[in-house]
Amino acid sequence: MKYLTSLLCFTFVLMISNSALGQSVLTASITENAENLITNATSSDTGWQRLTYMGDKFGPRLSGSENLENAIDWIASEMKADGFDKVWKQPVMVPHWVRGEESATLLSPRKKDLPMLSMGGSVATTGDGITAEVIVVKSFDGLEQVKDQVEGKIVLYNAAFTSYGQTVQYRMRGAIEAARHGAVASLIRSVGPFSMQTPHTGTMSYNEDIPKIPHAAITLEDATMIQRMYDRGETIEVNLKLNAETLPDAQSHNLIAEYRGSEHPEEIIVMGGHIDSWDVGTGMMDDGGGCVAAWEAVRLMKELGIRPKRTIRIVLWTNEENGLRGAEEYHRWVKEEEQSLENHVLAIESDGGVFDPVGFGFSGSEQAFEVLSEIGSLLEPIESGDVRKGGGGADIGPLMRDGVPGMGLIVDGNYFWYHHTPADTIDKLSKEEFDQCVATMAVFAYLVADLEETLPR
Template sequence: MLFTKYVITAAVAAVFAVPAFAAETLSAKDLQTASALRDAAQTGNLSYRILESLTTEIGPRMAGSKNDARAVAWAEAKFRELGFDKVWKEPVTFPVWTRGVESAEIVAPFPQPLLVTALGFSVGTPAEGITGDIVRFATLKDLIEAPDDAVRGKIAFIDHKMQKASDYGSVQAGRSQGASEAARKGAVALVIRSVGTDSHRFPHTGMMRYKEGIPKIPAAAISNPDADLVVRMLERGKPVSLKLRLGAENEGTYTSYNVIGEITGTEKKDEYVLIGGHLDSWDLGTGAIDDGAGVAITMAAGEFIKRQGLRPKRSIRVVLYANEEQGLIGGKAYHDAHVKDLHKIQAAAEADSGQGPVVRFSSYVQPAALPVVKQMFDVLAPLGVQAGDNDAHPGPDMGILKSAGTASFGLGLNNEDYFDLHHTPDDTFDKIVPARINQTAAAYAAFAWMAAQSPVSFGSGTDALKALKTVSK
C-alpha cells in the first residue's frame, strides 16, 4: 500500500477497544519479550545478509528456470544454516514460459528503437516480427468501448499511466486483460505503457492472461519514456508504425517447490503462525525488492526468535512460495495441500511489497481476540506503525487462506518507491536500505512471537470469523 498518514477514525479505534467483559490477554512477560525482540532485532537481524546471499548466489529466479531449482536448494540449505527445527518442501507444478528475443522499433514516420519486454505467457511473433500502425487508448475501458474496427489489422497501445502505488489495480488490468480485448477487435498485437511509477528507460514485465475462444496475439510493455515518445509522435498527426519481435514460447510443465522452515512450538506445536514471501522472481532483475526482501524478512524474523533461545507456545512456520508471479500458484498449492488443517493456522501474514518499513498494522480476527490485537499494536507502535482495521489482507499468496476462513494480519509496508523497480532490471540489491529492511524484520519477529503466544485463538475456521467475513463484505 502507499505510505500515507493514516488517520485513526472512530471506526478504526473501535476495533482496538477492549470489550466490557473480561478478556484473556498476553502476559506482561510475553509483552516484555516482544518489546525486547522489537528493539534488538532492528540492528541484530540477518535480513540484509540473507537477501545479499540470495541475490548474489542465485539472482533471477523465474519459475521453471534453472535458477528456480537453484533457489529451492539455496532455501533448504539456508533454513538449516539458520537453525530452523524442521525444513521441508512441497511440490508445485505449473506451465513453463520462456521469454526469448525481444525488440521493438518505430519504422515510420520517425524511425527509432524502443525498449520492450514481453508480458508473461504472451505468444511470440513470427521470426520476422509484426509491423502495424499504432492505435492509442488511454485505458483498457477505452479499448473495450472502441468501435469494433478501430484496431483491425493494427497494434493496440494502452497508454494508462500509473501515478502512484494505489493505482496498480486499475492500471494493471490493461496488462492482464488487454491482449484479448484487442484481439477481439482484430488487432495483431498489444503494446502497453509499463505498469510502473518510474521514468526509467526500463520496461516492466508482468503477467497477462488470454481469454478462452479469442485469438492469442503478442503482448508487450514499453518503458515509460518510450511510451511518452510514441505519444509525442502520434500528436503530430501522422500514422506511427511499429515493428515488434518477440521470441516467447510455452515449454510444457515443471515441478518446483514451496520451501518451508519451522520453529516448533512447545505447548500447541500443531498450531502455527504462518509468515513468508515468494521465492520466485521475474527474470529481468535479481528479485531483490520483489520478493527477495519478503523471503529475507521472514526468514530473519524466525531466526532471530530462535537465536534468542525463545521457544514459542505455537510453532512459527516460514513458507517461501513457488511461482507467485505467474498466478499465485504456490499459494494455491499450499492451500490445497493443507485444506483440511487450515484451522491450525493461528495467523497468516505475507511480506510481498518491498523492503518496508512497516507503517500499518491490521488484523482479521474474531472479536474475542481484539484485546490481544490491541496489545500487539501497542508493541509495534514505537516503530512508527499506525493502526489499521479488522479486515486485513495477508498478502497475495495468502489471500486464498483468508478467503477460506483463516485469521490474517497485514503488516503494511511503505512501498512508495516499490513500483519504480517492480518487474524491471532495476530490481537489484543496491536498492536495499539496511535500516528499512531491518525495521520490517523486527516488526515481523515481534508480531510472530506475540501471535504464537496469544492465550486466545484468532479464530481460523470458527463461526465467529465467518460471521466477521460476512459483515465485512
C-alpha cells in the same frame, strides 16, 4: 534513527497499554521478549547479508528456472543449519515460460529503439517479427470507439497509472480486447507511476476463443511520446520481435520450515512470502525481502531462546508471479492431507517490498483486531505497529477464503517504481528499513503464537 529516538518512550507506552486495557495480553515476560526481538532485529546483519547474497548469487527466479530451484536449495540448507525443527520442500508443478530475445523498434515517424518487456505468457512473433501501424487508446472504452480502425494494427494502451488494481487490467486483458477487434499485437504503457526508461513485465491472460497475439510493455516516456505523435496525426509504425516460448510445466517447490510450539504445537501461525520472481532484476523487493524477513524473524526467536506456545511455520511459496500454484498446493495439502486448516490461527504475508514498515492490514474478527492492535503498541519504538482493517496477500488468499485470518505488511516506499522491472535490485532497499520489517513481523508472529488464548476467529 527512528528506533533510537523512540526507545525512551517504550516503557511509558507499555505502562499505559497495560493499565488502560484491563486484561492485557502484554505480560512482563512477553514485553521483555518483544523488546529483545526489536533490539536484535535492528542490530543483526544476518538477514540483510542473506538477502544480498541470494540476489547476487542466484539472480532472477522465474518459475521453471534453474535459478529458482538453486535458490530454494540454498535457503533449505541454511535453514537446516539454523536448527529449525523441520525443513522440507513441497513439490509443485509450475508454468515454464521463457522470454528469449525480444525488441521493439519505432520505424516511423522516426527510428528509435524502444525499451520493452514482453508479458509473461505472451506468444512469440514469427519471422522478422510484426511490422504494423500503431493505434493509440487510453482505455478499453476508447478502444471500443475506434474498433473499426483496429484490424491489422498494433494497439497501444496509453493508460495513466491510477492504482495498481485499476491499471493492471490493461496488462491482464489488453491482448484479448485488442485481438477481439483484429489487432496483430498489443502494447501497454508500463504499469507504474514512475520510470527512468524502465519497462515493467508481469503476467497476462488469453481467451481460448480469441486469437492469441503478442503482448508487451513499453516505458512511460515512450508511450507518452507516441501519444503526442498520434495526436499530431502522424503515422506511427513499429516493428515488434518476441521469441518467447511456453515449455511443458516444470517441478518447483514451496519451502517450509517450522519452529514448533511448546504447548500447542498443532496450532499454526504461517508467515512468509513468494520466493519466485520475474526474470528481470533480482527480485529483492518482490519478494525476496519478504521471504528473508519472515525467515530471519523466526531465526531470531530461536537465537534468543524464545519458544512460543504455538508453532510458527515459515512458507516461501513458489509461482506467485505467473500462476499462484504454490499457494493453491499449500492450501490443498493443508486441507486434504495435513487436515490442519482449522488449526491455522493466522496467516501473515509480506509482498509489498521491505521498505519503512507502517504495520499490517488485517482481515478477521473484531475481537482479533483488538488483540492485534494492542500487540502493535509494542512496536512504538520503531513506529510500525499500526493495525488497519482489511488486508492479506495473494499467497495467503486461499487460506483466507476458507476463514483463516490474514495480515499483509504495510510499508511506506516506492514499490511500484521498481515492481517487475530490471531495477528490482538490492541497492533500492535500506538495511535499516529491512531490519525494521523483520522486527515488525517477529513481534506480531511471536505475540500471536504465545497468547494464552488462541486468537479468535
